[in-house]
Amino acid sequence: MTELLTHQGRVAVVTGSGRGIGAAIALELARRGASVVCADLQQPSDTVSAIGASAVGVDADVSDPAGWAAIARAAEAAFGDVDIVVNNAAYYPNHPIDDLDFDTWKKTMSVNLDAQFLSAKQFVPAMRRRKWGRFVGISSNSIGLPVKGMSHYIASKMGIIGFMRGLANDVADDGITCNAVLPGLTHTVATEAQGEEQRRAVWQAQAIQRFAEPEDIVGPVLFLTTDDAAFMTGQALVADGGQYRVG
Ligand SMILES: NC(=O)c1ccc[n+]([C@@H]2O[C@H](COP(=O)([O-])OP(=O)(O)OC[C@H]3O[C@@H](n4cnc5c(N)ncnc54)[C@H](O)[C@@H]3O)[C@@H](O)[C@H]2O)c1
Structure with missing residues (x-):
């Protein structure tokens, strides 16, 4: 890993950064010089204390506009305008279509997809003024794999790619880029339930x-x-060790 401070002076929001992939992203953004607003349903105290003074924690539900207002207040109070938003928090219960109910469908869309929209509404205006901004939505390589019981989740994760593509068109003139990252199966609490086999x-x-x-x-x-990625927008980058290949 480089010692270069590639993110010095930037203010980043990372949702779902209390653990797992979000915590890893928050820690490394901070190590590269960013000030990081760590958001999760409960105060992400472990991540914040691991980072130290360049982090602030906020308990916020990303499916709720009030959650984004709280994130913006925490950012403003601690560091100022937000430059980078990494939408990583997710809801991912496994339900085959036969027992998938409408409430679960709506909650999946709300946490995984509404949050992307709400974050754009919250932070695009200030990014436009500053002529710089970055949105990264964490999708999943499961969008291209035969994973059972995840139709709602896969729909929401495809939606993230679609929203990043569309948002990219609307904000391109102001130096704002919007992309998705698609992890493969990763060692976190989310995958603990799956057996070794x-x-x-x-x-x-x-x-x-x-x-x-x-x-x-x-x-x-x-x-x-x-x-370095200023000319890349509306893209989907797969990070899965070469399982799912596009193009
Ligand atoms: N782990 C994998 O195998 C894998 C594979 C592909 C994609 N992903 C994606 O990567 C991202 C992170 O996955 P992970 O495995 O680290 O998950 P995780 O469950 O370990 O962590 C997710 C975090 O999001 C928080 N969160 C959930 N709902 C929230 C809400 N409404 N508001 C705020 N915070 C909320 C949780 O409290 C938790 O801390 C997710 O978007 C997930 O879909 C994970």
Whole structure:
């Protein structure tokens, strides 16, 4: 990992950063020089204390406009205008279509997809004024895989790619980019319920044959949130060890 402060002076919001992939993204953004607003349903105290003075924590529900207002207040009070938004929080219960109810469908859309829209409404105006901004939506490689019981989740994760593509068109003139990152199966609380055999079957279908750690997903997010990626927008980057290939 580089020691360069690629994100010095930037203010980043990372949702769902209390643990897992979100925590890994928040930690590395901070190590690269960013000030980080860590948002989660409960105060993400472990992540905030691991980062130190360049982090602030906020308990916020990303499916609720009030949650985004609270995130914006915390950012403003601690660091100022937000430059980077990483929408990582997710809801992912497994329900085959026969027992998938409408409330679960709506909650999945709300946490995974409404949050992307709400974050844009909250932060695009200030980004436009400053002529710089980065949105990264964490999608999933499951959009292209035969995963059972996840129709609602896959729909929401495809929606993230669609929203990033559309939003990219509306904000391009103001130096704002919008992209998605698609992790593969990764070692977090989310995948603990799966047995060793089931996980092995997944990573054995990857070119790089090992179970991903949260840190494996961080690199594409870092890249997309620097000036190096200023000419990339509306894209979907897959970080899954070469399991699902597009193009
Ligand atoms: N772990 C994997 O195998 C995998 C694979 C592909 C994609 N992803 C995606 O990566 C992202 C992170 O996954 P993870 O495995 O680290 O998940 P995780 O469940 O370990 O962490 C998600 C965090 O989001 C928070 N959260 C949930 N709902 C929220 C809400 N309404 N408001 C605020 N915070 C909320 C949770 O409290 C939790 O801390 C998700 O978008 C997930 O869909 C994960």
